[in-house]
Amino acid sequence: MNPFALRQRALAWFHRHKETQAWALLAPGFGWLVLFFLVPIVIMFAYSVMPRGEYGGVERGFTLEHYARFMDPLYIKILWRTLEDSTICTVACLLTGYPVAYVIARATKWRNFLMFLVILPFWTSFLVRTFAMIFLLRDTGLINTMLLKLGVITEPILMLYTPFAVMLGLVYGFLPFMILPIYASLEKLDLSLLEAAEVLGAKPMARFFRVTLPLSMPGVVAGSLLVFIPALGSFLTSDLLGGAKEIMIGNLVQNQFTTARNWPFGSAASFIVMALVLVAVMIYLRVRDRDTELGAH
């Protein structure tokens, strides 16, 4: 049989078996996720309910002691502070990112260039960028040196290794994740809706709060999740810019896996955070869906 006829027959077979075709197309991505996402999660969950090995690792058996241990006020406090910091970071990203996204979406001529600037930091690794912040913030750093030279201050302001530095680093690192989805939803906003609102009597503020903001909510939601979730798990920023003074939950997990060599406890801590995020996102989506349903009926 010649190759052409073979190909024809293969295509015809796929046409008759649409479902097989769909699975064949899904297979690579599906396989990847199973292998590198689902399997590790299952392994981690197994670790979290197994006794700790004497020299790291785990031993056979079943225990819930790691989850019980996490209920210690010390760890709950770390978790609570992490939630607080992530929330503040998300709000700060929203308040700074929304105007930026708005301006870019309205800038017809410079739009692509401005988007390029937003994405530009991704060209360097997060680690390098966080290190660069140290050079900006330390006592002999760029900001203090300039302020001293200008005579604004007589002594360097302590910025590095403070909660402020950590927050600055988090906001700086995650801001593009807020800007991009908000930009995407603002960019496709039909400008004739704003004109319609204007003829109907809406002044600029009313147009923003009654039309622009509600219609960009999908972007705000997506951006907030994209910032909140990684902020919750971040450990690098508080390590480098916070001087590891106030640890976040990410640092705790990292320590358990590296220095403390308590893998089961690290796994349990991860699962608790994951469960919290999952519950929070589900409640959030449920509330949003209910709102849209209410509008539809």
Next chain:
Amino acid sequence: MSDIPPVVEFTGVHKTFGAYRAVVDINFQVQKGEFFSILGPSGCGKTTTLRLLAGFEEPDDNGGTVRIAGEVVNKKRPYERNLAMVFQNYALFPHLSVERNIAFGLEMRKVPSAEIPPRVKKAMEMVRLDPGQFARRMPAQLSGGQRQRVALARALVLEPTILLLDEPLGAIDLKLRKEMQLELKQLNKQLGTTFVYVTHDQEEALTMSDRIAVMDNARVAQLGTPAEIYECPRTRFVAKFIGESNFFEGVAQSQGPDGWRVDGSGGRFEVPAHPSITQGSKVAIAVRPEWLDVAPPDAVPPGENAIRGTVTDVIYLGETLHVLVAVADGEGERRVTVAVRNEGQLSRPIRWSKGDAAVVCWKPADCQVLEDA
């Protein structure tokens, strides 16, 4: 009458975008309760004219004035003009239900909240949308025609003195469009609201309007009632854009008692006197297909203009038949369309068929002398 200022008045309005002259020297007045259409092909400046009236655009500096009810509004924002508008794509708020869309303008104008629901209901009934069925639907759950009605209700609920409509019927199918045309016309008369209607559809403009401004190339080419526009087109553009026209050209030879004798490339014809014609000047006339007749070469009705030609086609259109006749035009040929009333092709078929020698003829008075010969 004369001491009441017109509802809308454009005086020498110019608008340029960069080097592009969107509208040039626009002058017109719209009287209270009038159905006024701005008609023209795309890019002629009709939408810019409407946007100048709505307040989305400002006339150029020293570029004339726009007045609403006698007051100059050049610098006023749309929300200060107290008018309503129906947009080409409807521009319904996708995140608000039908009733919230309609209530939007009332809320913005700080109408007491107790008054809003009855007014919304009334507006929906006015555009024949059942409030019980549609009030809580989202725009995405509506058909094109229903969205159209919501957009109309959202504008009418404000009880505006002027309603602007920007090609509102462009996106709905023909049958519904005809229905909406009549409804709009009815609403205009019933509410006494002044309608300013932008369209590129000449039939629509003729059907609905009290007066029409035909725009061409950023200017108003002609302003008049549908009958004036159709029966006395002043320029070749208007004659061509509104309805169908046949054009005959020639040079004015001699003046007779009733007009001028013109030497055309296809033959000699007479035209009524017109101020633009002088001895030896070029003359162009437009003749509507239904003003023409087709006759055998030896049976030209006395006193009528006649141009010889050959029948090339007969087209059956139902109510009428179009007989296409090729007539000499300088070196080449040109096709003339003659509309003939259909008196029943099965019982009394017309005798014309392809290849017949014929003359197209018309009464000298039944033509329009064009100003841009």
